[in-house]
Amino acid sequence: MLNKNYDVIVVGAGFAGLTAARELSNKGHKTLILEGRDRMGGRTWVDHRMGKDLEMGGTYVHWFQPHIWAEIIRYNLEIKEVPTLNEAYWIANGELKTGTKDEMFGKIEEGMNIFLKDTMKYFPRPYDPFYEEDLVKEVDHLSVADRLREIRSEVSDEIYELLRAYWSTYFNTDDLEVPGLTQAYRWAALADNDWKMLEDIFELYKIKDGTKALIESIYDDSEADLQLSTPVSVIERMDEGYKVFTRGGQVFTATSVIAAIPINVINNIDFKPALLDEKHQISTEKQSSQGQKVWARVRGLTDTAVMAAPCEFPVNSAHVDTIDGDEGYLMGYISNAAKLDADNPAEVEELFRNWLPHIEVIECTGHNWVEDEFSQGAWPVLRKNQLTKYGKAVRESEEGLFLASSDYADGWAGFMDGAIESGLTTSKRVKEYLQRVKLNLV
Ligand SMILES: Cc1cc2nc3c(=O)[nH]c(=O)nc-3n(C[C@H](O)[C@H](O)[C@H](O)COP(=O)(O)OP(=O)(O)OC[C@H]3O[C@@H](n4cnc5c(N)ncnc54)[C@H](O)[C@@H]3O)c2cc1C
Numbered sequence: 001m002l003n004k005n006y007d008v009i010v011v012g013a014g015f016a017g018l019t020a021a022r023e024l025s026n027k028g029h030k031t032l033i034l035e036g037r038d039r040m041g042g043r044t045w046v047d048h049r050m051g052k053d054l055e056m057g058g059t060y061v062h063w064f065q066p067h068i069w070a071e072i073i074r075y076n077l078e079i080k081e082v083p084t085l086n087e088a089y090w091i092a093n094g095e096l097k098t099g100t101k102d103e104m105f106g107k108i109e110e111g112m113n114i115f116l117k118d119t120m121k122y123f124p125r126p127y128d129p130f131y132e133e134d135l136v137k138e139v140d141h142l143s144v145a146d147r148l149r150e151i152r153s154e155v156s157d158e159i160y161e162l163l164r165a166y167w168s169t170y171f172n173t174d175d176l177e178v179p180g181l182t183q184a185y186r187w188a189a190l191a192d193n194d195w196k197m198l199e200d201i202f203e204l205y206k207i208k209d210g211t212k213a214l215i216e217s218i219y220d221d222s223e224a225d226l227q228l229s230t231p232v233s234v235i236e237r238m239d240e241g242y243k244v245f246t247r248g249g250q251v252f253t254a255t256s257v258i259a260a261i262p263i264n265v266i267n268n269i270d271f272k273p274a275l276l277d278e279k280h281q282i283s284t285e286k287q288s289s290q291g292q293k294v295w296a297r298v299r300g301l302t303d304t305a306v307m308a309a310p311c312e313f314p315v316n317s318a319h320v321d322t323i324d325g326d327e328g329y330l331m332g333y334i335s336n337a338a339k340l341d342a343d344n345p346a347e348v349e350e351l352f353r354n355w356l357p358h359i360e361v362i363e364c365t366g367h368n369w370v371e372d373e374f375s376q377g378a379w380p381v382l383r384k385n386q387l388t389k390y391g392k393a394v395r396e397s398e399e400g401l402f403l404a405s406s407d408y409a410d411g412w413a414g415f416m417d418g419a420i421e422s423g424l425t426t427s428k429r430v431k432e433y434l435q436r437v438k439l440n441l442v
Pocket of ligand 1: 377
């Protein structure tokens with residue numbers, strides 16, 4: 001059955017897709033969103049488990065992230081801070097060390113200042129990743145592990161282990177040979193090359209009513225039609241516009257299409273004709289994150305705490321999210337989803353006891369974003385060489401077909417802010433395209 005025409009079909013109801021759909025539909029363009037999952041939000045997901053609304057994916061926000069902050073203000077959403085973390089436990093060279101959070105963070109900052117010292121040389125304008133393209137090309141072949149080796153003699157063993165713990169966390173991988181150093185520099189540049197600021201951005205403030213509140217605000221503010229549980233299988237270019245086929249056998253037509261989907265799943269859709277080679281190649285290589293979060297309801301806490309351990313551990317950083325008496329919730333970042341079963345209390349308890357030997361895990365949970373067919377990875381982290389090899393091509397439109405996502409953002413790529421940025425900039429380009437079609441200029 002051939003359904004009625006749209007100006008734009010947006011594939012994917014994550015932050016990028018919903019933002020683009022809001023912008024276009026509110027300008028009078030007839031817009032349809034087709035979402036594969038039975039919910040909106042994509043790699044953000046508030047799910048009620050273990051007696052609490054838990055953020056299974058993207059969570060933390062900051063005023064250094066202008067696109068999401070503007071949305072938070074626009075919809076009058078409240079922010080809440082994670083509890084002040086007093087104690088710190090970190091593992092370095094197989095030994096458990098304890099101190100205050102300030103002590104541990106002081107050590108990390110000392111190492112990060114050395115690790116990140118050349119950041120601004122490569123990304124003096126953080127929203128223009130190609131501003132110093134020739135210089136960036138010189139270092140894009142380097143991984144985070146390469147940079148760690150370069151500075152090895154300048155930092156103590158303990159700081160080296162803490163740097164490995166934090167880059168494993170930030171880049172959600174246990175193999176630091178893979179993620180590109182340029183992505184580390186890009187994030188640092190956006191935080192004014194101040195590691196403590198970057199850490200605050202990474203995990204200090206959340207939306208009080210959850211990311212769901214912002215997702216719903218954006219959707220409620222749009223005029224777009226939405227169909228959930230509708231995976232798209234084929235996007236075919238016609239003489240005029242596109243045909244979009246769903247797995248369930250529906251066919252929709254539109255003048256323009258935005259595939260607001262992650263890098264890792266581009267190749268799950270059959271594009272006819274094929275996209276630019278680079279787009280398929282990056283999807284085949286995949287971006288490098290391969291982890292997820294683990295949430296644990298625990299007993300036996302003595303105080304709020306932050307924990308760290310190097311790449312060999314399945315969780316490289318964790319903290320107390322809430323505490324009530326000696327009970328509370330811990331949240332940790334698993335750097336390789338295959339290495340820890342987040343739903344197995346015995347495994348999770350054994351892991352957390354590396355730092356807190358007296359705790360008991362009552363129950364635990366997580367969502368495996370790597371096995372999830374609609375993401376096949378967690379937050380986007382480019383591998384070495386991917387920025388300069390594919391970065392420009394993934395931003396290129398092809399006769400009314402556009403990619404949008406945090407994965408292709410100029411600024412906070414990897415964060416919700418980047419998804420909103422990409423939704424906004426892509427919608428502007430689509431508006432211009434529709435205008436050109438109307439004037440018969442295409
Ligand atoms: C564990 C985790 C922790 C994170 N922590 C943070 C954080 O604290 N702060 C932060 O800012 N960011 C964080 N992020 C990153 C952030 O969540 C993402 O960058 C952002 O949500 C991506 O939005 P998006 O719209 O680009 O992509 P997505 O949210 O992935 O949206 C893409 C949508 O497309 C749909 N889709 C895919 N294929 C198809 C298809 N064939 N047909 C139809 N629909 C399809 C998907 O179901 C999905 O809804 C985290 C992510 C994870 C996984």
